[in-house]
Amino acid sequence: MSPPPFTTLDVQRLLSRLQLSSSDDASPRAEGTLSKFTNPTHMSSLPPPSPSSSSTRLLVIGDVHGQLRSLQSLLAEAGYSRERGERVVLTGDIINKGADSPGVVALAMAEGFASVRGNHEDRVLRLFALAEAVRAGRGGDEGLRAWEEALPKSDRAALATARSLSPEQRAWVAELPVILRVGTVIPGSPSDGGGGHELLVVHAGLVPGLPLEDQDPWAVMNMRTLLFPEEKKKGKLSAEDHAVFEESVRTKLKDQNPSAAPTDEEFAAEARRTLDRYAVALQRTTNKDKETTPVSTPVDTREGRSWATVWNEAQQQRRHRDGAKSMTTMVAYGHDARQGLNVKEFTFGLDSGCVKGGRLTALVFEPDDEGRGVWHRLVSVACEAAEAPAKDENKDKKEKRDKEKKRKDGKKENTD
Numbered sequence: 188m189s190p191p192p193f194t195t196l197d198v199q200r201l202l203s204r205l206q207l208s209s210s211d212d213a214s215p216r217a218e219g220t221l222s223k224f225t226n227p228t229h230m231s232s233l234p235p236p237s238p239s240s241s242s243t244r245l246l247v248i249g250d251v252h253g254q255l256r257s258l259q260s261l262l263a264e265a266g267y268s269r270e271r272g273e274r275v276v277l278t279g280d281i282i283n284k285g286a287d288s289p290g291v292v293a294l295a296m297a298e299g300f301a302s303v304r305g306n307h308e309d310r311v312l313r314l315f316a317l318a319e320a321v322r323a324g325r326g327g328d329e330g331l332r333a334w335e336e337a338l339p340k341s342d343r344a345a346l347a348t349a350r351s352l353s354p355e356q357r358a359w360v361a362e363l364p365v366i367l368r369v370g371t372v373i374p375g376s377p378s379d380g381g382g383g384h385e386l387l388v389v390h391a392g393l394v395p396g397l398p399l400e401d402q403d404p405w406a407v408m409n410m411r412t413l414l415f416p417e418e419k420k421k422g423k424l425s426a427e428d429h430a431v432f433e434e435s436v437r438t439k440l441k442d443q444n445p446s447a448a449p450t451d452e453e454f455a456a457e458a459r460r461t462l463d464r465y466a467v468a469l470q471r472t473t474n475k476d477k478e479t480t481p482v483s484t485p486v487d488t489r490e491g492r493s494w495a496t497v498w499n500e501a502q503q504q505r506r507h508r509d510g511a512k513s514m515t516t517m518v519a520y521g522h523d524a525r526q527g528l529n530v531k532e533f534t535f536g537l538d539s540g541c542v543k544g545g546r547l548t549a550l551v552f553e554p555d556d557e558g559r560g561v562w563h564r565l566v567s568v569a570c571e572a573a574e575a576p577a578k579d580e581n582k583d584k585k586e587k588r589d590k591e592k593k594r595k596d597g598k599k600e601n602t603d
């Protein structure tokens with residue numbers, strides 16, 4: 188008989204114990220950075236090109252998902268040169284699903300690539316930390332096996348990915364920030380008013396009008412759309428949107444503790460915290476930004492409005508309001524393989540489905556030949572679909588039934 192599932196409280200207790208012991212070098216399980224596995228770095232900045240660089244090219248590459256060969260051919264296709272000091276940024280989900288996650292991380296570390304944390308990095312790290320906590324906290328290897336058995340197949344696969352990485356590779360992945368500020372990629376010139384464009388890289392999206400430090404890390408790694416409150420409902424979501432919002436909160440809690448459903452109290456507390464976050468953040472938002480972008484709540488489903496569409500509208504309004512002298516903010520992201528390549532004026536959706544046999548895409552910023560400015564273009568290569576992981580028949584059947592039920596309920600599973 189399997190032991191009762193861990194409650195969210197159990198998990199928090201186990202993880203905090205593990206974090207306390209993580210600085211203890213005497214512990215064989217200590218990785219020194221385990222607290223970073225479940226508490227990601229919120230934001231960091233990409234270092235500018237080094238003074239010795241002979242090229243200022245910047246490559247931003249979509250979701251690699253362990254497809255090492257595709258990444259290598261894309262770098263070759265784009266004419267990437269480490270010797271010239273070119274910089275590469277990955278949009279997250281560089282590991283899991285594909286055949287060679289350790290190979291991708293090894294290449295990224297060796298070449299000094301930057302990346303953000305995607306939902307797959309987050310899941311892989313979280314499951315590893317949880318598994319270590321379970322082993323330490325309940326029944327050693329035996330208890331761990333029973334806990335693993337009860338996990339859904341995709342979580343067991345993520346745990347296998349975590350264990351395929353070396354401790355140094357896991358530590359590197361754990362350092363990846365949720366938001367990466369790249370800085371100015373297209374400088375403004377006096378002739379066009381001085382404005383220019385800066386670039387942010389995230390895995391899934393950002394809530395327009397909300398300060399970066401107020402963005403919810405889970406939402407930045409998972410969001411697709413925004414729900415807007417209704418004026419006639421005094422700023423509250425419609426009943427329909429509220430149901431969508433609740434579903435998204437459940438997914439967030441499940442991501443944080445895959446081994447147990449939250450209690451009603453935990454769910455209610457998280458839903459309240461989330462709504463408060465956006466209400467409080469709205470008060471902090473400057474009046475100027477409030478005019479262009481009403482506050483909204485991000486969700487991981489496809490109901491509501493695309494965050495990228497709203498982001499573009501906000502940037503266009505800002506430029507209209509402040510003129511060409513103001514800096515505008517572009518965002519490069521991945522995550523949305525079903526939507527596919529999605530390039531707009533101020534947003535670049537770069538997940539073109541490599542792991543499903545689509546393409547791997549790079550957004551390249553480079554000076555034009557006459558040195559008159561910086562331009563961007565896309566380079567991509569075709570990918571072979573990753574092989575499906577080994578079968579586990581009983582579980583497969585159950586998961587197929589669950590999926591079938593979800594489909595009948597009109598829901599589609601998001602696995603990006």
Ligand SMILES: [Mn+2]
Nearest residue numbers: 280306522603
């Ligand atoms: Mn993703």
